[in-house]
Amino acid sequence: MTSPTAARVAVSRGALAANARRVAAHGGIADLRRDAYGHGAGVVASALFDAGVRSVVADERDREAVARAGLAVTDVSPTIDPRALFGLPGSAGEPALRLSASVLSVKRLRAGEGVSYNYTHIAPRDTRIALVSGGFGQGVVRALGNRVSVEIGGAVHPIVGRVAMDVCVVDVGAAPVARFDEVVYFGGAGPARHALAEWERATGLRGTELVGALGLRLAREVVA
Template identity: 35%
Template sequence: MTALLEIDLGAIAANWRQLAAMHGGETAGVVKANAYGLGMAEIAPALAKAGCKTFFAAQLEEAVNLRRLLPAARIATLNGLFPHAAADFFAHDITPVLSSLRDVELWHAEAAGLGRSLPCMLHLDVGMNRLGLTARDLARLRETPALLAGLRIDYVLAHLLASDVPDHDANPAQLRRFAEAAAQFPGAKRSLANSSGMFLGPDFQTDLARPGAALYGLNPIPGRANPMRSVVRLSAPILQIREVAAGESVGYNATWRAARASRIATIGVGYADGYHRALSNAAHAYFDDTPVPLVGRVSMDLATFDVTDVPANPGDPLLLLGPHHGADALAAEAGTIGYEILTALGRRYQRRYIGA
């Protein structure tokens, strides 16, 4: 019996429309990592149908697959260029986000070789210290403006490092640094806000917002009620129920022992399916509307739950993810973030797309 993963395309589209309505400029859709693990091939067309015209992937291969789905969309990649790839970006009409002087030089050379102007976006590093043009790089571009010849800079963008913490000092500091750096490119539009950044107020409402997590039901404002619709429902049928006497253990290393005579349900989901081992003795599933605790270690293919207090039987489903126990809640039990829960969802689930 296979676990069932239901993904609500209608809810994803509704989340995008909600975010677009609250944003002053254009709203893109971030579909990197196979649309956060939920299926780019199904989700990207649903977003396009809802009105989304600009999409972000991380890598060229993702973008090429996306281009096959959406021939007319603007598609950009966040991870920059690398040697010998510029021709592929041009061939598939992919806009690179240039994150270093090397990226700029590669795209400049491609434009010169083709004898035409090529679109791009410039990533400005204003505090994340991962990718992006540094203050020193920007100084070099001021000193050598010929490097930008043949480049049509559609957007300058930056990444917020603490947008999910509204009162974090980094937010106004990054906003200020972004404005200062972006002023070097007066003809380019600006893109700053991610999902959480869209909730930081009007100062963060630039020309293009780039929501990702919020589209997929993750809470962009932690600590407050989630304004986004639930998108994912994961259920698994009970394979077997074992009668366990008081004092007996369950699972590897005997990390849980029954304090009373107990009924233990085993489901066919484990860490090979993205149901993390860190959830051992910490997570909950739901039988109808009643939470049932995970007991013992999560193993590669199996997990065990205490169903002593509910009328569960073999074949009945346990709900692992759903409206009242979403990816953020499961992530808290695993000591991680909802992003990791979604992107880790395994290939063995039966996937069903609803709400299209």
């Protein structure tokens, strides 16, 4: 059973439907490999069918789910840009995947004290830090440490120090952050909505690679 405080992904059925209608206006073949880049081949196939797309490229393990949605699987190269379908950086689409987690604990950090492995971050002043679920074992790439921020309570706070296997550390300062508060890495409707673009710049990886790894490793929920 997945812990309620673990990192998790939510896939928006509404965003997928809107994006599918946009890309279907030009026709073509969609790419649903890697379980639709971690979004779930079945739910994405249904959105595409409703929008008028009839052919996709899919992995063998997902062909049954695609067929149930009424789509044909083809070996022809896909023509629909997955960035547009999933609302990834570089497209006009709505972000369809949201990565969130939870605050596990909060403690004080004094000026001059280090954070995480090898102390790649040294506190320049007294502050407070939050231990947050989600690490490189779940797809939160190590290179994000000291380079990107997360959203907690509608405010943005930087990840500090190295990203560990299952957790990372966030400098929350004097913000009223407490244990079990929700943390948004990217997606949703708040200031982290388009933060995946920061992940691309920090890691050198494409958005399709980043969301594909997350969607395949973490518990996934389909929401409205």
